Amino acid sequence: MASFSICLLIISAFSMQFSLVVDAVSDTDSLSVGQVITRSETLVSSGKFFELGFFRPGQSRNYYVGIWYKNIPERTVVWVANRDQPLTSSSPVLTISSEGNLVIEDGRITYRVSENVSSSQNTTATLLDSGNFVLRNEKLGLLWQSFDYPSHTFLPGMKLGYSRKTGKVWSLTSWKSRDDPSVGDAELKMEPGKSNAFSLMKRSQIVWTSGVWDGYIFSLVPEMTLNYIFNYSLYTDENETYFIYSIKDSIISRCILDVSGQVEQMSWLGARQAWFIFWSQPRTSCVACGPFSICNTATGSCQCLQGFFIGSDKNLSECVRRTALQCGDNSADREDRFLRMHNVKLPSPDKVLKLPGIEECKSACLNNCACTAYAYNSSGVCSSWDGKLYDLEQLSKNEGENIFIKLAASELPKPGGNKELLWITVIVVPLLLTASYIFLRWRRKLKYREEREPSQDMLLFDINSSTETSKNELSDGRAGKSKSTDAWLPLFSFASVSASTNNFSAENKLGEGGFGPVYKGELLNGQEVAVKRLSKKSGQGLEELKNETMLIAKLQHRNLVRLLGCCLDQDEKILIYEYLPNKSLDSFLFDRAKKRLLYWETRVKIIEGIAQGLLYLHQYSRLRIIHRDLKASNILLDTDMKPKISDFGMARMFGGDELQANTNRIVGTYGYMSPEYALEGLFSIKSDVFSFGVLLLEILSGKKNTGFYHTGSLNLLGHAWDLWKDNRALDLMDPILENEASYPMLARYVNVALLCVHENATDRPTMSEVVSMLTNEHLVLPRRNNQLSRM
Structure with a gap:
């Protein structure tokens, strides 16, 4: 990919030399003909917001010309001139050539930054408070500006989009690494001629889209509705289409495409001297999934859709069809069919039509050889996707929508299919799964008993159904089917809990609430715990205990108390928590x-x-x-x-x-x-x-x-x-x-x-x-x- 504005000219020792009066700049925002910026000098915008000069990123030994915030520690670079042309000399300079171009001289090599050739007379380069570096001529006006060549940072007032007249695309490209600002694998851009949406590309593959512009926000970036400080706009006419934003208040904000491929809108908190991430996209690790694959949002893992497999080119990690579509062949056994997938987050469609029913939507996709999938909703909206299908996400039950994937007929089972396969599916597989389930639970219980004190057992709560599996059910193998939402919890005997609290002595009492008294305890392994015992006079009971146990057993957050176990022995209802020495607020x-x-x-x-x-x-x-x-x-x-x-x-x-x-x-x-x-x-x-x-x-x-x-x-x-x-x-x-x-x-x-x-x-x-x-x-x-x- 072209590196925006950087053009390398190798000039030998006997080639044309630039006639320069070498004057260093000092405390100024502008560079004139006859002046140079050396490695130790910078330009500073008039309001002291931005600074331009030579820098070395991270642990790199190479020099680059860049722009960064003037008063933010740990230099935050927003633009780099020579991204793919690092300087190795210790004495580079930035100046304006005799043709009126911005150039970087590094010994006998000259890097041309700007693209315009004009008279150098009355030409100056100025760093503005917006972070834009502009080259102007007194007669010709604006010759060049850094805002036309974004690197990895999108600043207020900068535009991202494309020109219909010149074909130029204004996009963000990630750094290769923290120490290397050269163009990396990720690019955020708006595709010319397509819908008004941004695509996040990795190695030329679309891994995320912003959704279309609805007049206020991009549909798949709901965080943009929190626009207390941002003004967003999308401009389009016969010449160009671009997105731009401004700030309502005098704050420091930037949008970056990180080396990881994450798009982040950030604001500077002066009081904390830190960057605050206002929003970040994509929100899941599903950005790595390629075409015709689906990402499980719970695990972040990708897998090919039914009828697809990983192709031979492993570098692409691309799912390809196992059987080609038979578009145009209408014979009953060869006509293409559709696989219905449930609970899917749909990507931004290529086409949207208003049709009277789902059969009409299906027919429209079936008769279009380019169509690979369709979806239909209760509002009569038919969405379809052409070519490679990206950004499918598998959601939890009762979430998302249905999508129909076009497959060759041979990839789908025939009605009333193979009876032998049906017998195996209905009889053998469940038996194997049941045997495996019982064995794994037995192993898990045995391992737990080896690691914990012998007075504990395990309690299983199913979060979805709010049912409890008792200790007896666990011991004789009659427990119900385990699900991914089951919460395993240590079950303590009353004797062990009583011993840990010194028989619920007054000295161990920490306080009392609506549930009952809370005591400090110490387990046999030395761990301190807080023991909450249901009072006989309490208005709360087993229902509240079950509710609290089911909820908190599966919650994991540093600002939520951790539940360690419970006791239902001898008609007692007790919860055991991590002990927090400073008690309550x-x-x-x-x-x-x-x-x-x-x-x-x-x-x-x-x-x-x-x-x-x-x-x-x-x-x-x-x-x-x-x-x-x-x-x-x-x-x-x-x-x-x-x-x-x-x-x-x-x-x-x-x-x-x-x-x-x-x-x-x-x-x-x-x-x-x-x-x-x-x-x-x-x-x-x-x-x-x-x-x-x-x-x-x-x-x-x-x-x-x-x-x-x-x-x-x-x-x-x-x-x-x-x-x-x-x-x-x-x-x-x-x-x-x-x-x-x-x-x-x-x-x-x-x-x-x-x-x-x-x-x-x-x-x-x-x-x-x-x-x-x-x-x-x-x-x-x-x-x-x-x-x-x-x-």
């Missing part, structure tokens, strides 16, 4: 002496950790999980004061497209309940967002939500809202933070909290938006302009 937050240990940085760490844990529950766990009882006492702190969300007895799972549910049994803690849940029994992820808002205000103020405040408010929410309306948000701050809190961050956090406790659930942000607002100081936040709930 409320024991610090509302204690006059201990709250002094909650420094500002510690509180920020706790806030962000809780937000990340909730985001995982709502968006990234196997099923969408609503906690329903988020509060300070259910946030545990480890030795480093990092938070872990606990107590999932009231939690509920949502599946598929389920967004909210209704209940007649209101559970949880009143001060943290959203109004729609407390009054109507409606709960959703926005219920947890409300609870998080209350908790955030408590962490910032060091005060409980339930209480009377000087403004006359009946709770902390009303007090915070009254202060916010009077522009006195900082008065909410816990007084012990007076000399250490970041006041801009504090005001921002109060704003986020008030957005979270909005009376209307639809007006509250999602946890994904909350995390962005908390961690990206440059996001422009919406302001509350109406009354919040007075609950």
